[in-house]
Amino acid sequence: MQALTQRAKPVDRRPMNWIEKIYLWNIFKGMLITFRHIFKKKVTIQYPEQKRPFSPVFRGLHILNRDEEGRERCTACGLCAVACPAEAITMEAAERLPNEEHLYREEKYAARYEINMLRCIFCGLCEEACPKDAIYLSETFAPANYSRKSFIYSKNDLLIPDPKTKPEEFNIAKGLIEKKKKTK
Amino acid sequence: MILLTIDWAYTIEKMVLIAIVISVSLLIAMYATYAERKIAGVMQDRRGPNRAGPFGILQPLADGIKLFFKEEIIPNNSNRWLFVLGPCLAMLTAMMTSAIIPWGSTIEIAGRTIPLQIADINIGILYIFGVVSMGVYGIMIGGWASNNKFSLMAALRGASQAISYELAMGLSLIALLMLTGSLSLKTIVEQQINGNFWNIVYQPLGFLIFFVCALAECNRAPFDLPEAESELNMGYHQEYSSMKLGFFLFAEYINMFISCAVIATLFFGGYDMPFVDESQLSGGTALLTGLVALFGKTFILIFVFMWIRWTLPRFRYDQLMNLGWKGLIPLALLNMVITGAVVLFTMKTP
Numbered sequence: 001m002q003a004l005t006q007r008a009k010p011v012d013r014r015p016m017n018w019i020e021k022i023y024l025w026n027i028f029k030g031m032l033i034t035f036r037h038i039f040k041k042k043v044t045i046q047y048p049e050q051k052r053p054f055s056p057v058f059r060g061l062h063i064l065n066r067d068e069e070g071r072e073r074c075t076a077c078g079l080c081a082v083a084c085p086a087e088a089i090t091m092e093a094a095e096r097l098p099n100e101e102h103l104y105r106e107e108k109y110a111a112r113y114e115i116n117m118l119r120c121i122f123c124g125l126c127e128e129a130c131p132k133d134a135i136y137l138s139e140t141f142a143p144a145n146y147s148r149k150s151f152i153y154s155k156n157d158l159l160i161p162d163p164k165t166k167p168e169e170f171n172i173a174k175g176l177i178e179k180k181k182k183t184k
Numbered sequence: 185m186i187l188l189t190i191d192w193a194y195t196i197e198k199m200v201l202i203a204i205v206i207s208v209s210l211l212i213a214m215y216a217t218y219a220e221r222k223i224a225g226v227m228q229d230r231r232g233p234n235r236a237g238p239f240g241i242l243q244p245l246a247d248g249i250k251l252f253f254k255e256e257i258i259p260n261n262s263n264r265w266l267f268v269l270g271p272c273l274a275m276l277t278a279m280m281t282s283a284i285i286p287w288g289s290t291i292e293i294a295g296r297t298i299p300l301q302i303a304d305i306n307i308g309i310l311y312i313f314g315v316v317s318m319g320v321y322g323i324m325i326g327g328w329a330s331n332n333k334f335s336l337m338a339a340l341r342g343a344s345q346a347i348s349y350e351l352a353m354g355l356s357l358i359a360l361l362m363l364t365g366s367l368s369l370k371t372i373v374e375q376q377i378n379g380n381f382w383n384i385v386y387q388p389l390g391f392l393i394f395f396v397c398a399l400a401e402c403n404r405a406p407f408d409l410p411e412a413e414s415e416l417n418m419g420y421h422q423e424y425s426s427m428k429l430g431f432f433l434f435a436e437y438i439n440m441f442i443s444c445a446v447i448a449t450l451f452f453g454g455y456d457m458p459f460v461d462e463s464q465l466s467g468g469t470a471l472l473t474g475l476v477a478l479f480g481k482t483f484i485l486i487f488v489f490m491w492i493r494w495t496l497p498r499f500r501y502d503q504l505m506n507l508g509w510k511g512l513i514p515l516a517l518l519n520m521v522i523t524g525a526v527v528l529f530t531m532k533t534p
Contacts (some may be wrong), residue, residue, distance in 0.1 A: 024392075027492075027495070027496060030495045030496065031491060031492070031495045033495075034227045034491065034494055034495040035227075035491065037226070037227050037228065037229055038226045038227060040229050041229070042226075042229055042230060042231050043229050043230070044229075044230050044231045046231075
């Protein structure tokens with residue numbers, strides 16, 4: 001029969017000779033191997049201090065985007081909720097009042113916006129469905145918690161920091177979003 | 185009125201020595217657990233414990249505290265008295281062996297010459313064998329009293345393993361005793377200091393057999409059959425929790441330390457520092473070099489024990505018995521006969 005690859009090694013079925021039978025030589029060889037491993041580079045990543053970079057296409061917890069002036073981009077159109085195969089997203093729309101132009105970008109906004117992280121399958125379809133550039137999947141994953149309730153993320157948990165009060169954090173979040181956009 | 189003529193200074197010095205030896209062996213056993221995990225780590229390209237304190241050196245302490253605070257569980261159907269006796273016996277016999285190891289030559293305090301050995305008895309090696317074979321009672325009683333079939337099976341394995349390997353161990357030592365002509369460990373060490381070579385040069389095969397048997401006696405890998413997790417869940421200490429479990433695990437490490445010290449004493453010259461003439465040194469320096477030499481040798485041997493554990497897979501039960509009865513015992517007998525013949529023809533008796 002023709003071998004598919006040249007990598008197969010025939011098994012040595014010769015009976016063991018005397019040296020092999022008393023095993024000592026092979027034990028010694030094995031011990032040399034383990035001894036050499038003492039000086040090898042450790043593969044451990046010291047997690048809390050040292051983190052592995054996420055892949056640019058990683059889909060983690062959601063974030064809700066703001067524009068440069070810190071206004072929420074979401075208009076509560078509901079397309080993300082429709083796109084969501086796990087039905088994890090719920091929202092309530094509201095109309096923007098005349099004195100709220102600095103808070104919301106358009107006339108309609110989401111008064112309540114919740115994502116159940118236990119239902120979410122992190123498929124990223126909400127991100128793709130959004131016409132307003134408002135929702136993105138970030139590079140963090142949901143931390144462990146004791147109650148189911150705490151996994152329902154409200155708008156406060158999802159919104160990125162306000163550029164007026166926390167410009168640095170806002171820039172970090174924005175940079176992340178720009179990186180995400182490039183992968184599309 | 186004199187009731188008994190007791191040399192109180194002698195009693196006190198022995199008490200102090202016992203306290204020191206026991207606390208030192210406990211400390212070393214504690215850090216042997218740490219060393220084991222560290223060595224296992226680096227041999228598998230990991231780091232080992234490094235969270236508790238710098239380099240993880242507080243890890244044994246944390247483990248001990250954890251074990252103390254665990255819930256004490258005694259199974260309903262177990263024999264309560266024997267269940268508690270098991271770990272106690274394991275610990276006791278592990279500590280008792282240290283009594284006859286000569287840790288150094290002598291020390292002079294307030295005009296008294298104190299030998300650094302708790303008891304220099306003239307049947308030293310026999311004493312070791314007696315105590316070591318009692319050690320298996322800890323496992324047996326613990327495993328049987330648990331009233332659990334896996335524990336019982338592990339205990340039976342432990343007992344049969346200990347019995348088979350004690351034979352080869354004794355036979356390998358008889359060859360050594362023919363050379364030294366004494367059972368006292370102190371005399372054996374002094375002969376090695378005064379002679380040209382350590383006993384390992386005269387008895388390489390005997391050392392090899394003794395070393396393998398010591399591995400088996402300590403229930404260390406590749407002979408850790410009583411703790412074969414894959415077949416026996418956890419082995420003889422399955423039903424144990426809290427510090428009783430800790431005692432079993434701890435006794436293993438004390439055993440390892442003591443047996444390494446015994447091997448160092450019997451085959452590697454004990455407290456004899458190589459290439460140094462102790463008789464030229466002053467009292468304090470000689471004592472210190474002796475201690476450093478003995479503990480250095482012991483630590484190297486402990487490292488070898490751990491190195492073997494993290495290299496070799498566990499023996500199968502029939503392989504274990506084959507090696508013991510068909511391999512080591514005939515080999516030890518052969519070694520004994522050859523040594524006897526050589527001693528007879530050269531009359532190299534001391």
